[in-house]
Structure formats: structure tokens, C-alpha cells
Amino acid sequence: MAAEITLAVVAGAHGIGGAVRLKLFTPSLESLEAHRVFLAGDRALTLIDIRAEKTGAVARFAEVKDRNAAEALRGTLLNVPRESLPPLEDGEYYHADYLGREVQAPDGTVMGTVRTIENFGAGDILDITLTSGKSAMVPFTAEAVTEQGDQLIIDPIWLT
Structure with missing residues (x-):
């Protein structure tokens, strides 16, 4: 299991004051708002404000003061420690675990x-990179994918 879970990625700068556009990997903005500090590579970013927008969210971090600093964060993953997340319900999972x-x-x-x-x-x-170098997409359902320990078992018929 992953020690950190990625909740969003910085898509770019928003305006001139240091705000950033985020692409969310969470089901809701509230999932992000529950955290105040995000691990961003080798640094921490402290959330000041966040609001929803059509394609994700706009956020302000205490450490990001201007557009240049915001633009420099483009592509930065915003992670949180796994233990800071709520327990999973039946049928739920974190993408990072797969x-x-x-x-x-x-x-x-x-x-x-x-x-x-x-x-x-x-x-x-599931988007799978096959050993042949090609890729295959398989529905992540009990009919198509089973788990045995750390292995995912898929009948080859799904990979053609």
C-alpha cells in the first residue's frame, strides 16, 4: 500500500496573485478541504483557501506568493499521508493501491x-500496459478482475 495518496495535481497558475488551478483526484472538493497541509515533492504546501470551478478547483497556498511561483508548481502532485484519510467502506479503494x-x-x-x-x-x-508493450483497458469489476494477495488475476479474453 502507498504511504502517500495523491489528491490533486497543480494544472497551472490562476491569475497573478499566486493561486493555482487543480485537477482533483477525489470525489469532492470537501475531500481536499479536510487537509490543511499537502506534501508536494520535497516541500509542504499550506492550504489557505480553495473553491470549486468547472474543471476542478482553484487554491491558494501560504508558500506561493505570485504567478511565477504558481506556474513553477505546474504538474506538482499534492499528496497526504495515507493515515490521514478516513477508513474505506466496502467496495472502495484508493487508485494508488493498484x-x-x-x-x-x-x-x-x-x-x-x-x-x-x-x-x-x-x-x-484498468488501463494495463501489457508485456508486449501494447495496452489494454479492462473493466474493474468482479467479473473481469479478481485479487489473490498482491496479484490481480484477469482472464486473457479481457486483454484481446
């Missing part, structure tokens, strides 16, 4: 690794 995990066929053959998890509106989909 990224990079090995995918195997039922016979143990390594098929690839999970690159990312997408959701285009109909449910979560």
Missing part, C-alpha cells in the same frame, strides 16, 4: 502492469 500492480492470467503468466485507472462515466477501467 497503480503499478502486476496483472496475471489465471495460470500465473504475467500479462502486464496497471498503468492507470480511468472512469469515463460507466465505472472504473
